[in-house]
Amino acid sequence: MAWIQIRIDANKETADLISDLLMDIGCPSVTFIDGQNTPVYEPKPGEVILWPETTVIGLFEATHDMQSVVDYLTEQMPEAPKYKVEQLEDKDWEREWMDNFHPIKFGERLWICPSWRDIPDPDAVNVLLDPGLAFGTGTHATTSLCLQWLEAQDLSGKTVVDFGCGSGILGIAAIKLGAERVIGIDIDPQALVASRDNAERNGVADQLEVYLPEDQPEFKADIVVANILAQPLRELHEIILGFLKPQGAIAMSGILEEQAQSVADVYAPYIELDAIKQEGEWTRVSGITKP
Numbered sequence: 001m002a003w004i005q006i007r008i009d010a011n012k013e014t015a016d017l018i019s020d021l022l023m024d025i026g027c028p029s030v031t032f033i034d035g036q037n038t039p040v041y042e043p044k045p046g047e048v049i050l051w052p053e054t055t056v057i058g059l060f061e062a063t064h065d066m067q068s069v070v071d072y073l074t075e076q077m078p079e080a081p082k083y084k085v086e087q088l089e090d091k092d093w094e095r096e097w098m099d100n101f102h103p104i105k106f107g108e109r110l111w112i113c114p115s116w117r118d119i120p121d122p123d124a125v126n127v128l129l130d131p132g133l134a135f136g137t138g139t140h141a142t143t144s145l146c147l148q149w150l151e152a153q154d155l156s157g158k159t160v161v162d163f164g165c166g167s168g169i170l171g172i173a174a175i176k177l178g179a180e181r182v183i184g185i186d187i188d189p190q191a192l193v194a195s196r197d198n199a200e201r202n203g204v205a206d207q208l209e210v211y212l213p214e215d216q217p218e219f220k221a222d223i224v225v226a227n228i229l230a231q232p233l234r235e236l237h238e239i240i241l242g243f244l245k246p247q248g249a250i251a252m253s254g255i256l257e258e259q260a261q262s263v264a265d266v267y268a269p270y271i272e273l274d275a276i277k278q279e280g281e282w283t284r285v286s287g288i289t290k291p
């Protein structure tokens with residue numbers, strides 16, 4: 001089907017009004033995108049954070065009378081909107097989206113593969129994972145940094161805590177790399193569902209347990225991975241370190257380059273730290289508990 005879209009300049013105050021007006025006139029899809037380049041890191045579950053400059057995009061069937069859309073917005077808004085109407089190329093959008101995901105290799109032997117792709121190396125350690133509602137497909141640098149670290153560990157028979165498990169990608173990879181048991185913890189119930197589903201798809205559901213933080217069991221693991229953000233990593237260091245056995249190993253990410261030292265400083269009294277590893281603007285802080 002062919003589509004046409006209207007892009008409207010908005011801000012935090014007007015974005016919702018424009019979205020409501022577009023819905024009023026039967027717009028089948030409204031999207032908010034960043035009008036500039038203002039990253040929003042990890043909204044809380046259910047929270048919608050808008051950018052100071054937001055572009056609202058309304059999608060219509062190509063035959064729709066776009067002048068009537070513009071007239072309606074102009075009539076209803078306090079000020080005439082700035083907008084641009086664009087004809088969209090007639091493509092198979094689902095195909096287009098799927099075409100952007102490919103198997104990715106981490107280290108020597110670990111692959112994350114979307115289910116609709118051929119597995120490049122059937123003898124490798126393959127995790128099947130499709131993009132879904134929870135964070136973690138392997139394309140983000142923070143996930144990549146943790147996967148590379150896990151791949152380089154000897155996980156045979158080990159226990160693992162995946163703190164901030166999202167899609168479950170790190171915990172599932174750990175099991176496929178030899179870990180015996182993984183506890184996944186996340187504040188987002190959707191992440192727990194996604195982790196369970198993904199574990200089932202990978203045939204490792206009986207080795208992965210998932211919990212909300214308020215239900216998390218007392219547990220000591222050989223390995224902890226925590227890809228959350230610098231601030232919770234600092235604030236929750238006692239809880240996170242509380243999961244580690246003596247001589248346990250930990251890797252943390254979700255840490256921007258300029259935040260890495262502050263996270264390292266908080267963990268340094270307890271952890272023999274490795275060199276900080278960087279990918280793009282993101283870093284990984286890792287090490288082994290001090291005796």
Ligand SMILES: C[S@@+](CC[C@H](N)C(=O)[O-])C[C@H]1O[C@@H](n2cnc3c(N)ncnc32)[C@H](O)[C@@H]1O
Nearest residue numbers: 135136143164165166186187188191227228232
């Ligand atoms: C960046 S995603 C990481 C997902 C996955 N582990 C990965 O590496 O791709 C961070 C996850 O941590 C969760 N999270 C954020 N703060 C948390 C907290 N204080 N306790 C537990 N989970 C948290 C978020 O809901 C989100 O699913």
